[in-house]
Amino acid sequence: MYAMPAASPLHEDLSRLASALEGLDLRAAAIFADELVAERGRLARAIRSYLIPRLSEADRPMTVVVTGPTGSGKSTLVNSLIGMDLAETGALRPTTRTPLVVTTAPHAERFQGLGGVRCHVATARTPILTRMALVDTPDIDSTSVGHRAMAEALVDSADVVIFVTSALRYADRVPWEVLRRAADRGCPVISVLNRLSAASAGAAIDYGSRLARAGIDTEIVRIPEQRPGSGSARIPAVVVRELSRRLYELADGVEGRPIAMRVATTLLGDVSRLGEALDGLARLVSRRHDQIDSIVISSAAGVELDGIIDDLEAPAPRRGRLRRLLRLRPPALPEPLLASWLEVVAARLSSRVEADLRATARRIDDALPFLIGGAVTEPARVTLATAVHGWLANVRRVTEGMPARDRNAATAQLVRRALGSGDEGRHEALGPREAHLAEAARADLERRLSVAFSQLAVIASAILEARAPAPDASSLDELVVLANARLAFVDA
Numbered sequence: 001m002y003a004m005p006a007a008s009p010l011h012e013d014l015s016r017l018a019s020a021l022e023g024l025d026l027r028a029a030a031i032f033a034d035e036l037v038a039e040r041g042r043l044a045r046a047i048r049s050y051l052i053p054r055l056s057e058a059d060r061p062m063t064v065v066v067t068g069p070t071g072s073g074k075s076t077l078v079n080s081l082i083g084m085d086l087a088e089t090g091a092l093r094p095t096t097r098t099p100l101v102v103t104t105a106p107h108a109e110r111f112q113g114l115g116g117v118r119c120h121v122a123t124a125r126t127p128i129l130t131r132m133a134l135v136d137t138p139d140i141d142s143t144s145v146g147h148r149a150m151a152e153a154l155v156d157s158a159d160v161v162i163f164v165t166s167a168l169r170y171a172d173r174v175p176w177e178v179l180r181r182a183a184d185r186g187c188p189v190i191s192v193l194n195r196l197s198a199a200s201a202g203a204a205i206d207y208g209s210r211l212a213r214a215g216i217d218t219e220i221v222r223i224p225e226q227r228p229g230s231g232s233a234r235i236p237a238v239v240v241r242e243l244s245r246r247l248y249e250l251a252d253g254v255e256g257r258p259i260a261m262r263v264a265t266t267l268l269g270d271v272s273r274l275g276e277a278l279d280g281l282a283r284l285v286s287r288r289h290d291q292i293d294s295i296v297i298s299s300a301a302g303v304e305l306d307g308i309i310d311d312l313e314a315p316a317p318r319r320g321r322l323r324r325l326l327r328l329r330p331p332a333l334p335e336p337l338l339a340s341w342l343e344v345v346a347a348r349l350s351s352r353v354e355a356d357l358r359a360t361a362r363r364i365d366d367a368l369p370f371l372i373g374g375a376v377t378e379p380a381r382v383t384l385a386t387a388v389h390g391w392l393a394n395v396r397r398v399t400e401g402m403p404a405r406d407r408n409a410a411t412a413q414l415v416r417r418a419l420g421s422g423d424e425g426r427h428e429a430l431g432p433r434e435a436h437l438a439e440a441a442r443a444d445l446e447r448r449l450s451v452a453f454s455q456l457a458v459i460a461s462a463i464l465e466a467r468a469p470a471p472d473a474s475s476l477d478e479l480v481v482l483a484n485a486r487l488a489f490v491d492a
């Protein structure tokens, strides 16, 4: 068999791939699809703590991880396979708090941190240990979430998984999920249906069909219930003979490498799928940006300006008795009168549009899983004030060319007309010829308000971008293609 040199190109490709995975900016995933963050972690870890050592350490013994629900007999089986009472067994659960690796002395060190988990390593010199290391794991259905994570990390580092269960526990959810994860990795999984009695034939059949239905590729080894031994934490060797024969077969045929190749292929496929999911996520983030834009555009278009000053008459100077009697034109509108009236107009305009801005901010919040709206209303109010005052200043500029006597009154009338409160029949300063000026002023106001609204979109998009930047998975693809090509070459 070809032994892989320590720093083979495949090794380097995989290391680059792991770095690319670790370097992904997954803030968007953390918000919109957190399972992708977990998947990234699983894949990066599988590459670093399983594939790379597996492919580069030619003498590494096959690693057999024994897992399954509490009390299914894992520790008893491990002891029985090695022929020594090393793993702690007991009816009191959970008995195995720290994973136990059983191997030969030369390999003790490399198993101390298997899968990033601190393990207790026991060494012995029994025949089976010259071919493989056995790992007894914490019970995965105990109340501790940590145990499950530990079991998963160990399963991710296995060449072979033995999933031990019993007629009573085979349908338990959490262990089942761990079994599924093991099978999905592409490594051989042996299901041991342990402690079977004559009464559990139905359970055995049901277990088999459940596995088939779930598409879990595993071979089932049945082990009958043994009489309680006299103080020993083992069952007779003859009972585990089939299991041990299968393990030797796997170790013989493979020395771990073809298994690693299969796991590598599965894993690269998973990385590709993660890349596709991240592309989908990038599209989702860009749809969210579009959604913010369209909310803001439709809100800006929906602002109702007409009628907001219907009840506010244009300011007029006192005409005086004599002027009325002589039917003289009213005097010029004094500047302070116009200015204070315009302030009222500005206040009404702002409060109407502000209500719409707040409603828009709420719609943005509804469209996103985190609150952006609150953060945009304050800056939007400032932009809105600028828009309103800028507009009024512009209306004043428009009337600058008129005779000084009429100017202020014309300004007031222009404002009223622009806001849909015409003074038909009453206006003197602004003749019907100037109607187009009112239209232009109205258009100017609408333009300024839509700028204020689009400012809302700009700020909201910037916040979305900062909290959930679209992930870029393009580098993953290239690296997967490279690693796949290298894998095919090594396998040939």
Ligand SMILES: Nc1nc2c(ncn2[C@@H]2O[C@H](COP(=O)(O)OP(=O)(O)O)[C@@H](O)[C@H]2O)c(=O)[nH]1
Pocket (backbone or CB within 6 Å): 068, 069, 070, 071, 072, 073, 074, 075, 076, 077, 088, 089, 090, 091, 095, 096, 139, 195, 224, 225, 226, 227, 228, 233, 235
């Ligand atoms: N009677 C009987 N008891 C068993 C058998 N296998 C395991 N046990 C007992 O069941 C309890 C739990 O077994 P253990 O190996 O610690 O299970 P683990 O939690 O999966 O490691 C211990 O008391 C074992 O002695 C068996 O085949 N027959």
Ligand SMILES: [Mg+2]
Pocket (backbone or CB within 6 Å): 074, 075, 076, 088, 089, 095, 096
């Ligand atoms: Mg145990």
